Amino acid sequence: MSAAHDNHHENSSLSKERTKIGVIGGGAWGTALAMHASLRHDTVVYARETEVVEAINDPSIRENTTFLKGYKVPEGLRATNSMAEAVQRSEIILMVVPTQFVARTMTDMAKLLQPHQIVVSCTKGISVDSLETVNQILTRVLPEALHTRLAYLSGPSFAAEVANGNPTAVTIASKDDEVASRVQDLLSTNRFRCYRTTDVQGVELGGALKNVLAIGCGISDGLGFGCNGRAALITRGLAEMTRLAVALGAHPLTMQGLAGMGDLVLTCTGDLSRNRTVGIRLGKGEQLKDIIDSMKAVAEGVLTSKSTHQLAK
Ligand SMILES: NC(=O)C1=CN([C@@H]2O[C@H](COP(=O)(O)OP(=O)(O)OC[C@H]3O[C@@H](n4cnc5c(N)ncnc54)[C@H](O)[C@@H]3O)[C@@H](O)[C@H]2O)C=CC1
Numbered sequence: 001m002s003a004a005h006d007n008h009h010e011n012s013s014l015s016k017e018r019t020k021i022g023v024i025g026g027g028a029w030g031t032a033l034a035m036h037a038s039l040r041h042d043t044v045v046y047a048r049e050t051e052v053v054e055a056i057n058d059p060s061i062r063e064n065t066t067f068l069k070g071y072k073v074p075e076g077l078r079a080t081n082s083m084a085e086a087v088q089r090s091e092i093i094l095m096v097v098p099t100q101f102v103a104r105t106m107t108d109m110a111k112l113l114q115p116h117q118i119v120v121s122c123t124k125g126i127s128v129d130s131l132e133t134v135n136q137i138l139t140r141v142l143p144e145a146l147h148t149r150l151a152y153l154s155g156p157s158f159a160a161e162v163a164n165g166n167p168t169a170v171t172i173a174s175k176d177d178e179v180a181s182r183v184q185d186l187l188s189t190n191r192f193r194c195y196r197t198t199d200v201q202g203v204e205l206g207g208a209l210k211n212v213l214a215i216g217c218g219i220s221d222g223l224g225f226g227c228n229g230r231a232a233l234i235t236r237g238l239a240e241m242t243r244l245a246v247a248l249g250a251h252p253l254t255m256q257g258l259a260g261m262g263d264l265v266l267t268c269t270g271d272l273s274r275n276r277t278v279g280i281r282l283g284k285g286e287q288l289k290d291i292i293d294s295m296k297a298v299a300e301g302v303l304t305s306k307s308t309h310q311l312a313k
Pocket residue numbers: 025026027028029030031048049067096097098099101105122123124125157158159160296297298299300
């Protein structure tokens with residue numbers, strides 16, 4: 001099967017191997033992925049916020065009450081305020097911080113990493129300052145020995161649904177297929193199906209660009225434009241995403257997979273989307289600053305729309 005597609009992963013080959021996983025970032029997605037990983041592996045999540053660590057570890061709470069309220073974490077999951085603890089013990093490190101903090105966080109992490117470890121970015125955005133994708137940031141700030149140890153997880157996956165154990169499928173991208181395959185093996189379960197590809201650029205751009213269109217669809221819905229308008233935005237939006245991504249080196253078929261169309265449809269239609277919610281509120285007449293100020297969570301599409309505009313020009 002072509003490496004540019006989501007490669008099918010047979011259920012029968014689900015591995016039971018156990019390893020150590022560290023998750024960097026205790027927001028909604030970091031927490032949901034840590035909850036998922038802890039069902040199979042010895043997992044520690046690093047969070048900056050003391051209250052997040054305390055609430056997850058407190059036997060009477062066992063929830064990330066700040067970013068993912070309402071979902072009890074599995075028994076084995078532990079949180080820490082020490083990045084070194086989460087990184088140094090782990091074979092796989094899931095990096096789940098918003099785009100604007102990736103460079104700083106990974107510069108701190110660089111001195112803790114060993115070349116046998118694998119770093120999986122689960123972030124979806126394009127830097128507004130440098131117009132870099134996360135892959136470009138990581139290859140700039142991490143030592144060369146780690147450049148082949150990088151992977152990217154993307155696709156339609158609301159944190160709350162993963163935390164709830166709902167069926168989900170994602171794509172794992174790495175320029176080194178063995179690295180993608182290792183991550184695929186270790187993260188797959190019968191409720192969380194991982195496909196894989198070597199098209200890092202396509203997977204990253206799909207995940208970043210769909211957030212911009214989700215804001216657009218939200219605006220359309222907020223204005224009451226209805227289903228016709230939304231379907232037009234999704235369809236023509238996918239064509240625009242594909243043109244930009246291909247111009248930047250992506251494989252066009254990646255945009256038809258989970259990290260492209262899959263996540264675009266989810267985020268443009270699903271009411272759990274923060275980006276879509278920002279758009280709906282804009283469409284109803286609120287000011288962007290007021291919307292952002294009222295949110296604890298990040299809506300990556302706001303800054304990525306600026307980056308995308310620059311890249312398109
Ligand atoms: N929430 C979701 O359903 C999904 C989110 N993602 C992506 O995951 C990434 C992280 O998002 P969430 O976990 O949802 O975050 P969130 O919006 O729930 O929480 C904000 C995060 O930003 C971190 N943060 C705030 N200030 C910081 C700083 N100065 N330095 C470092 N980190 C700081 C917080 O610690 C927290 O982890 C984003 O790129 C998002 O697009 C991807 C798939 C699903």
